[in-house]
Amino acid sequence: MIIETLSTFPSMYDSVMGTSMMRIAQEKGILQFHAHDLRDWTHDRHRTTDDDPYGGGDGLVMKCEPIFEAYEDILPRNPATSGHLPVLRPHTIFLSPAGQPFDDALATELAQEERLLFVCGHYEGIDERAYALADRTISLGDYVLTSGELASMVIIDAVVRKLPGVLGAETGALGESFADGLLEYPQYTRPAVFRGVEVPPVLLSGDHARVARWRRGMSLERTARLRPDLLDGVDLSPADREFLKSLSTEPGV
Incomplete structure (x- = not known):
């Protein structure tokens, strides 16, 4: 699976994606991950990705221009394609409190995709026009986080652990909470x-x-x-x- 993120703070992923199962999945070749810096698609010396909202109000809104340019540039960069192979279009996900609630069933569904791209908001939100790129919008729950990067990390972890071979066994995730709709049974280890x-x-x-x-x-x-x-x-x-x-x-x- 290929997973990419587009955000203004790509370094936030360094720790999570470089340790534990996320690191192992990449070392095994099960997962290819790349965090894109949205500022690479800005055109001013301050590398601005946000601006004041039309109509007034507090905070800043992420601009749609760099998001569209980044998407159009990232699309053919797919590392799994070469030569005359067709481009594998990413299943593009925006993170928003207004999105579809995330659960284990959705994680299982996303684990069937070959390529995922997470577009991560910050500040007061994203210019509504950028959502035209979204295949789906997902919410972690009825609360607000500082950034979409945090939400995407949770979703990525839940999805990647479902990929065959990541947990060390094909049935590794089958007994976990929510896998069959129930909470997991109590676990014990030594001493008795x-x-x-x-x-x-x-x-x-x-x-x-x-x-x-x-x-x-x-x-x-x-x-x-x-x-x-x-x-x-x-x-x-x-x-x-x-x-x-x-x-x-x-x-x-």
């Missing part, structure tokens, strides 16, 4: 007893079927307790429904 608190005995039993049933039950219990809203979107088996029913009849529940 810490300050009087024991690891659940079933996890030490070596019985894989029992462990699988326990994990499914704990995912259901944790989801019902912490995020019951998620259950409406889960394909529950008769056994799952019976288990949830038993939870509701327990004393104190």
